Amino acid sequence: MTEQKKMAKIVYEALDEKKGYDIKLIDISEITMIADYFVIASGDSTTQIQAMINNVEEHMHKNGYAVKRVEGNKNSTWVLMDFGDVIVHIFDKEDRLFYDLERIWADGKVLQADSL
Secondary structure (H helix, E strand, C coil): HHHHHHHHHHHHHHHHHHEEEEEEEEECCCCCCCEEEEEEEEEEHHHHHHHHHHHHHEEEECCCCCCCCCEEECCCCCEEECCEEEEEEEEEEHHHHHHHHHCCCCCEECCCCCCH
C-alpha cells in the first residue's frame, strides 16, 4: 500500500467512526498535481462536523501525519483539511449539494473503501 493510500484509509476510517456519511474517496493523482486523493464526507451539524475534524486530526497525528492547513472553523458548514497528498472536505448536506465537488472532479477515479 502506498503512503498516500494509507493516509486516505486513515481519514476514511476516522470519518466513518464519527458517523460521517456518503464518504467518497476520489483518486485525482492522474488529473492534477495538488494532491493524490480527495476524501469527501457529510455531517448533519456543525457539532458533528467538528467531531469529524477532531477525529481525523487525532488519527492522522497518531500515524505521524500533520495537517498542513485547515480552512473553516467550528461554525463552518464546509471545512477543508490539507494533509498534502490527501485533501479532506467535510460538508453539511446543503453545502455539499451546492458545491458538488464530485461533479467538478468527475475525471477522478472514485474508489471503494475496501480497495484501500
